[in-house]
Amino acid sequence: MVGTMALLPPFIRTTRMARTVSRPVAGPRPDDEVFLDAPDDRLAPALVGAADDSYAPAAGLLATTRAGAEWERRDRYATRLAAFARSRPDWLDAWHAAAPHDPDALLVVAQLAVDRAWQSPARAELLREVSPLITAAARADDRDPVPWRVALDHARGAQAGHKYFEELWAAAVRRAPHHYGCHVAALRYLAESWHGSHRECFDFADRAAQDAPADALVQALPLHAAFAYLTDGCGPKVPRERLDAAADRAIALSPRLPSADPWPARMRNLLLFVLVRLERWADAVEQLRLNGPYATSFPWDRLSDDPLGHFLRMREDVRGAAAGGPPWHPPRGHGGRIGVGDH
Structure with missing residues (x-):
């Protein structure tokens, strides 16, 4: 097992690039103007x-x-x-x-x-x-x-x-x-091969993100590691600061991607999921603003058979928590730390 991890990271050594995309951000949309998995x-x-x-x-x-x-x-x-x-x-x-x-x-x-x-x-x-x-x-x-x-x-x-x-x-x-899909596939393979070894998966994700360009989707790879940990329920605990660091990387990436646009919506929806679990309400509200009207089935379908409805409830509850209301927690499912899985 150790040999596998040793062989995976050495690829990440290319020239860094940075590109910032700036577009107007739409304000809050009514529920009937929110789109699920929009192309x-x-x-x-x-x-x-x-x-x-x-x-x-x-x-x-x-x-x-x-x-x-x-x-x-x-x-x-x-x-x-x-x-x-x-x-x-x-x-x-x-x-x-x-x-x-x-x-x-x-x-x-x-x-x-x-x-x-x-x-x-x-x-x-x-x-x-x-x-x-x-x-x-x-x-x-x-x-x-x-x-x-x-x-x-x-x-x-x-x-x-x-x-x-x-x-x-x-x-x-x-x-x-730095291909994002290949990295996510590798992370999922490692997570299944080393069930419960979340720190090793974080190590792999962090190394990939550190050597990737600032606007590369691989910057969100530690977010996948955080999601896997939060939805697993086995293995030793990962320090809170490591979960926050994964969220912070994705937060830094988010403004570099088009705002209120279907393309980065899947990453922002995953980021919202993690921010809610960490009870970072102000950051979650900002991601809702950047996300605009775009909900994605993943990750909300891990919690509900109605991912759009779950997204809408989460959105309203997060805004309430940010305004000083009671903290919101997703319902528990069939197991793990919050009862869902990552496939």
Whole structure:
């Protein structure tokens, strides 16, 4: 186990960059103007096209992200398109049939296959059967790290050994040293492999964040480690100051990302979750302001079958607590420190 952690961090050594994005921030929105899992302006036409059984908008979108090496957005878009294809696959089937070697179609096909297998009781066995699809996606464009993120998730679900996972990790970070999705996949693998060893997971997340550019999403990786700890319920306690430091990193990142925009909403929703657990009400109110009208299913679906309703209740209760009302605590679920899990 120790050997694995020793092998994971050395990749993070590239030139730092900084970019600040400034946009007007919308004020509080009424409940009926809050959106759950809203697509951004680039993804929305692709989803509309897919709903009309046209794959051309999705193909154009993913081709653009690949040409521009927009790996973070490519990862998010491919994941959302695969999620749509779970219930409406005809457009993807037609795309794959028309362009069987298209790197973009192959990526969505691989993601969809992993998603479908993950939900089965025979997950490990089914995931092993879809390995050739991931290999095809990875070989279709050697620059692309996103198929390697799919491979890392696949390896976790298939209960792959450490040596194999390390090989995948090395291939992923050669292509994109600070790719957020690959880092989250690695952190989740470590969390499952070292169940309860939250300090080691924090070490990995902190090292990655320290060497990443100031505006990289990897700055939020310690936030995932904090979430995993807060929702687990095993292992020794992590000092409060380490949880606060994880939140502080994400708070510093948040103003560098577009405000009141669907793109960073998932990170801000996760940050809100952690800030609420830490009872940092003023910071939570500020993140609500930056977040605008965008709720995301994760992490609220870990607490409720109605993530939007839970988000809205949290929002109002946080504002009340910040104004001097009684502190708000999420309801407890089936286990762990607060009764939810991180998948």
